[in-house]
């Protein structure tokens with residue numbers, strides 16, 4: 037495993053993201069498969085990964101509990117645990133805190149209550165890394181509300197040694213990140229969604245440059261875009277296979293990130309042991325993409341630029357009155373509008389009327405939750421049109 041220095045710590049360049057741990061079934065909200073997830077976390081640690089990233093909301097709150105439980109068997113100073121304050125899914129009105137989505141109405145009184153709960157769930161006295169979760173245009177007011185005092189509270193915890201390093205994650209625009217960093221000089225690192233496709237689609241390039249300008253290291257999330265960079269459409273695959281015939285397509289995503297000098301940790305939300313073993317092997321070598329290869333990747337992106345940039349985070353699903361599996365439908369839409377496979381008709385025929393994009397009532401609830409700013413009702417309409425046209429043939 038390769039490591040990079042961060043202040044007084046040597047951190048593995050690959051981190052284990054714990055948002056997509058293996059589950060007992062593919063059903064929405066299915067519990068974590070504890071046996072498989074435990075094996076993966078143990079394997080990661082024993083093979084050199086020392087950065088573990090979880091959050092309050094991952095796996096309905098169970099990710100924090102399991103990751104802490106598994107890591108506890110190893111000496112506390114040999115692993116680094118990161119978790120996040122879930123302000124992106126909270127509201128503060130008339131002096132009252134509440135959650136949005138599924139957790140609306142949950143009893144929560146203060147950032148302190150959440151932080152203490154997280155420490156307890158993880159079974160630790162301190163977090164090595166602690167982040168404001170998704171500082172963006174819609175969560176900025178929450179995080180900067182002086183009466184609520186989230187940042188002041190976390191700085192007190194840092195002073196007390198219960199947070200070693202404070203940072204934030206963001207799906208916001210480069211301008212928002214810049215403004216936030218100009219206002220607050222207490223943050224030590226920033227995590228953004230960055231991969232070769234979002235370098236263009238979400239202007240991750242500007243975000244990376246802004247964070248670098250502020251002298252802070254970048255942590256990468258969605259390095260494979262929720263798995264969508266594991267395999268590409270045939271045109272893109274042919275382009276990459278021609279350049280490196282023996283490389284799996286997913287290696288391009290990681291090697292692109294390895295080529296960025298200010299990249300501290302690349303998080304990958306690995307869901308099975310094969311991915312973990314392969315990724316550890318890749319991050320144990322130093323084989324960053326060359327300038328020529330990065331230019332090729334930008335050519336590839338332009339063959340894929342019509343894709344809806346869904347990362348399958350599922351933030352939008354909780355508030356859908358039709359209970360639509362939105363990321364699944366968007367993924368199908370991307371396929372249907374680019375290069376549909378023959379298996380799509382089988383998938384569609386197995387779906388009920390209530391599960392199809394035509395069931396969307398355009399209420400817009402989902403859009404408020406989408407960190408990618410996707411106009412989901414519009415995608416649903418377009419996908420329903422495609423299916424109508426196919427049915428009319």
Ligand code: SF4
Nearest residue numbers: 356396397399400402
């Ligand atoms: S706009 Fe459609 S997909 Fe979005 S929450 Fe409403 S019904 Fe669900």
Ligand code: SF4
Nearest residue numbers: 346347349350352406
């Ligand atoms: S549509 Fe947006 S919120 Fe929903 S899964 Fe995709 S990226 Fe996440």
